Amino acid sequence: MSDQLIKICGLTTGDTIDASVDAGATHVGLVHFEKSPRHLSIAEAAKLRSRVPDHVQVVLLTVNLQPKPTSEALQEIQPDVLQLHGAENPEWLALIRQNSNLEVWKAVGVKDRGALERAAKYRDSAHRLLYDAAAGALPGGNGLALDWRLLLNHRHVLPWGLAGGLGPHNVADAIRYTGAPLVDASSGLESEPGKKDPAKIAAFCKAAREARAKAA
Numbered sequence: 001m002s003d004q005l006i007k008i009c010g011l012t013t014g015d016t017i018d019a020s021v022d023a024g025a026t027h028v029g030l031v032h033f034e035k036s037p038r039h040l041s042i043a044e045a046a047k048l049r050s051r052v053p054d055h056v057q058v059v060l061l062t063v064n065l066q067p068k069p070t071s072e073a074l075q076e077i078q079p080d081v082l083q084l085h086g087a088e089n090p091e092w093l094a095l096i097r098q099n100s101n102l103e104v105w106k107a108v109g110v111k112d113r114g115a116l117e118r119a120a121k122y123r124d125s126a127h128r129l130l131y132d133a134a135a136g137a138l139p140g141g142n143g144l145a146l147d148w149r150l151l152l153n154h155r156h157v158l159p160w161g162l163a164g165g166l167g168p169h170n171v172a173d174a175i176r177y178t179g180a181p182l183v184d185a186s187s188g189l190e191s192e193p194g195k196k197d198p199a200k201i202a203a204f205c206k207a208a209r210e211a212r213a214k215a216a
């Protein structure tokens, strides 16, 4: 049995939610960010959320969303995890934690070691840091990888995960090289922006689990 955490993000249909669950994803991600090709309205996200079995965690991804719409989204969608993928500060995360029992993840764009060091400011407010490439056209979901060498010998202050440009072709190398306890992929599992490919989802989960089993 593998303890590799695997998040499939940016799901927009019931069949790709099912494909992710069947493939053994531990987390499924729903994006509520209008500029994204993977954007879901609150009602759409709530409908997809209801399809996810209890053993799989639902991650709601937002970007610099204000407090009122955030609390409306949380109330309707009832995610297990809130992933903040913008410029949200530690005080904002602390406020969310004061008002909910949610697990809160902070995505951090990493272009150099300084970015990793600065992420320590979330040590008391986030449950997990998610390292992604520095923002491209969008704050995330660009299929860009960060330089994994930056993570070598880094002293992690929190549980963490690796995102950015991952897919079936490189997830095993990513786990072997960085030891990432959680891997997260979106655009690398698509046939076109916003359209997930069930075969790529299955291949990604299999490759991630096998790499973890070999590393153990």
Ligand SMILES: O=C(O)c1ccccc1N[C@@H]1O[C@H](COP(=O)(O)O)[C@@H](O)[C@H]1O
Residues within 6 Å of the ligand: 009, 010, 029, 031, 033, 036, 037, 038, 061, 063, 085, 132, 138, 139, 140, 141, 142, 143, 144, 163, 164, 165, 166, 184, 185, 186, 187, 188
């Ligand atoms: O997926 C999006 O459209 C998105 C929009 C805004 C912020 C983050 C977004 N996606 C997340 O970015 C990382 C890396 O994605 P990729 O695998 O490189 O495409 C991941 O957490 C996505 O869920």
